[in-house]
Amino acid sequence: MTDTHSFYGPLADPAADAGHREHPPRVGFFTDTSVCIGCKACEVACKEWNSVPEDGLNLLGMSFDNTGMLGSDSWRHVAFIEQQRPLGQQDAGLEGLPTGPSGSDAAAGVVADALRHAERGGGELGTAPVDLGFPSFQLPGAATGAEGRTEFRWLMSSDVCKHCTHAGCLDVCPTGALFRTEFGTVVVQEDICNGCGYCVSGCPYGVIDRRPGDGRAWKCTLCYDRLRGGLEPACAKACPTDSIQFGPLDELRERAGQRLAQLHEDGVPEARLYGADPNDGVGGDGAFFLLLDEPEVYGLPPDPVVPTRDLPEMWKYAGAAASALLAAAVSVFLGRGAR
């Protein structure tokens, strides 16, 4: 199953692929958003353990989300999504109340305007503004009619670096600051990073980010230091409802499959896994999710592909083009010689 090169496709053992011998099993996160209570303990625990700086005291108006997105100074981000649709069999209790139309679209418009004018748009994402597909721009399934609203659900989800099987950031890092650990996770070494920023554009999720005033790239380390000490990452430790589960990836995938089946059985057909498939564009995520809606709703790309997927092809084409150019150049000389 493992491909001959480690840029794309399923890869059973990324740590071994990176040269680790006798390494521990690959670990990761399974974030079950169906039990997230939005307490943000993960964000705080992460910052406390890793000494991540404050990320700005801005009321964003995106429901209870004032973090906005992952970035150099936010390695966990809890999204809050207010929607006009039911959650499984949940009864939001709006039926029969004298409600008017939803206010979500108007609020989303205000937020979008504010973000457009924000200095960093809530975080540094490469060099140009990027449309991340913010949860509240156009909600799939949102009611648009002027009739009274009768359905409601409030989704919460803690996002994090995906620790991809094929990590675009790592593949493009010229200094070796980014490396694959023995646990199969992807970590930036702050003392080696020179702040070139290639990794920022190499990440298909918009996770890794340069810190203003520092210039170096920062992101979740999956608490590499804690893992080395036999501890689970700070966010998973702090999560009161086990929405963030840490463990060997194989076990997590099995558990996630069971949870998904259970939710489907309980009448939540919209539940789906995200990042669990080794056949996806990044070879599967080390941190994957159970979502209750399309990924875009949570600000996640629907079909992330590691930008280095086409590297062999590109080299092939580049090689062919170079050969063709060489051939053309040679033919010029040869032609001239023949004259």
Place this chain on the structure above:
Amino acid sequence: MGSNMAEAHPVGFQWVMEAKARGARVIHIDPRFTRTSALADQHVTLRTGTDIAFLGGVINYILSNGLDFREYVTAYTNAPFLLNERYQDTEDLDGLFSGYDPHTASYDSASWSYESIAAEATPGRRAKEQSSPYQHGASGPVVEGAAGQIAADPTLEHPRCVYQVLKRHFARYTPEMVEKICGVPQNLFLDVCRAWTANSGRERTTGLVYSVGWTQHSVGAQFIRAGSIIQLLLGNIGRPGGGIYALRGHASIQGSTDIPTLFNLLPGYLPMPDTTHENLTAYLDNVRGRNQKGFWGNADTYMTSLLKEYWGEAATAENDYCFGYLPRINGDHGTYRSAMDMVDGKVFGYFLLGQNPAVGSAHGRLQRLGMANLDWLVVRDLTMIESATFWKDAPEIETGEIVTERCRTEVFFFPAASHVEKSGTFTQTQRMLQWRDQAVEPSGDQRSELWFFYHLGRRLKEKLAGSADERDRPVLDLAWDYQTDGDEPSAADVLRHINGIDLRTGRTVSGYLDLKADGSTACGCWIYSGVYADEVNQARRRKSRFEQGPYEAEWGWTWPLNRRVLYNRASADPQGRPWSERKKLVWWDAGRGEWTGHDTPDFEKNKPPDYQPPAGASGPEALCGDDPFIMMSDGKGWLFAPAGLADGPMPTHYEPHESPMRNLLYKQQASPVRMVYGRPDNPSNPSPPEAHSEVFPYVFTAARLTEHHTAGGMSRQLPYLSELQPELFVEVSPELAAERGLHHLDWGHVITSRTAVDARVVVTDRMAPLQVGGRVVHQVWMPYHWGQTGLTRGDVVNDLIGVVADPNVFIQESKVLTCDVRPGRRPRGPALLDYIGDYRRRAGITPETGTRIMTAGDGVGPAHIEPAGLVSPPRPEGQP
């Protein structure tokens, strides 16, 4: 209900999620759609403050459909007991119970007593002044003679039996009425009724969770009573998976009522003596009552041991164990009365320990004006909170009401050690004490509370040494001999003294049953007795839940005597057999002649189920083998409270003190015995039948966010928490936003007759309007964490709230009031006072507004305003 558990108690909420994963259905009844609702199976929006109408509807549904757990109700509650003929119900008196005195706004509860027990007339004024019902915190109130045979009808058919009285009382609480009052559509209400009753009984149980959304009302104690009645009717008390979970407002606030910081209580819910208690015997007679059942019968052992702990060798039988040293109360000395007394120049000094009333107490403005009129103020906190800096940055500086140069109060600030910098216990909502070891040394001048008070006491004793003045004896005679480590007192040694010590052997006692009334034992808090049994700190036990039984008896320690489920005798039937295999908890083992089971039985170990007390027995001996409620004077769970409550034997729907609505059930609008303080600095918004309630047309409620801690002293200084909720906001529905021209993220302000506060507007579908009594009612919500200091600052939301209180426990009605909301920012400086003045004029507000609290019958009752001498207080120096 009345609880936002996921946000306010996220760690505890993991067990709700675990129950849900195992198939439990979670119903959240709350005015707002919160993070708790997001995870619940069903959310029910109701109008704030109408919980009794809703719960009364559930009671009516149960009784009119015969869905109560009849064997449980007949055997374990007072349902069969007959009431006397003088009792009159709110149905007879238009919203009043018999015994009401409009002039003192209090009840004489004599007519509420059981038929066979003649109760003496007991005017309610003194009980109301002292918050007497609070003094029954761990027990039932006195019902003298309840140990004898009480006239009863086991068929529950006698028209004067409690069951029938209850049924009549709630007969008009129909689904239609619930819809009209609460705004809850009938089908939704009936869904809840069906779910609650279907999931209760012999094989199943339902748990009920409440928090301060229930308590902070002028009828808060009766909210809880209504929940208790349902749980008793359905057999959900004392059984696994059942019960009422009172989630507390802070870490260890349970501990601070068990070993109280309240004016009317001593440790273990022993009442604080009052001026009528001449000596220990008179006091104990009052606590124990005559000829009644239960463990208050041993109050002499608890009290004598407490006095021995306080005064050690100085306490002897000859001097009444120094009972005379205890201060006596002679009225209301509660926190709000004290704040008013400060304003009125009657209080000179004040200690604030981990409390920030300038932000966290209702009517923050009154609190600050009070504190600005003291001689001295001691603040012990982690940071310089607003209550330590009000003299230079209170909102009243801007309006000119406090002038820094002339503020007389001398403030002493002591930096406090945090919970990781000291050892000690937390007592959580399940009454569980969990010990924590010190993790790091306090930095700088930070010190523990224990250090502060130990050395304060030591220095006071030194200063008074040699004094011949009798009034100094209580301090000089104090036993103040705790072990120390360096200059830090040993918290473990203090816990050991709380547990109790047998003075003859010097070893810890094993529980409160070992305590003696002869001065041979000392015990700091009888209900905690056993926490240091066998000289082991039981609260420090940390056996994994995977290594022990389902009740985890070896994790921490739960009072009383490590029982995890109170009154668990009720989990077995009268014969001592579990009601069902599925719900077994404790049971009678006839072979061994003892109670046994998964939990520590909350019953005398060897008392058989068929035990009948001998004639003339009282106290524990008088409890029958099937009296599970061992702290109650009749051994039964009370559907009807024949004594002990200041505001009626059964819950009754009253509108909040400030309401946009007339009471649809009775002419009596709001609680006829609520505590009102009619004074110019504590105005009320008018409510029907008073005119002009339309000036404040919206229902206001305030609560917390997960991201901040109460008054913000522990969170607004921390960047990692402040950035998560960086600004004060007000949540409104899209419908209200349209009505008032409010826009998402723009500024708006909320106005009451007290003040106006600024906030950013958040328009959200989580807020929804309600159809109530033929009109649409909008509700407004604000978090209350902000003040003038910290990384994130904002107006003080509690400044919007006036002081009106429940008469049982003196808790303020801060969960419901009326308000107006307007776009844009509020006026600044003195213009703010004019702005509020204009609102008051338009609403016709005077100090009398809201104080004519009796509205039943044809006339209007007298106004309850403060005596004239107090109405115009002397101007403090700091106030021009």
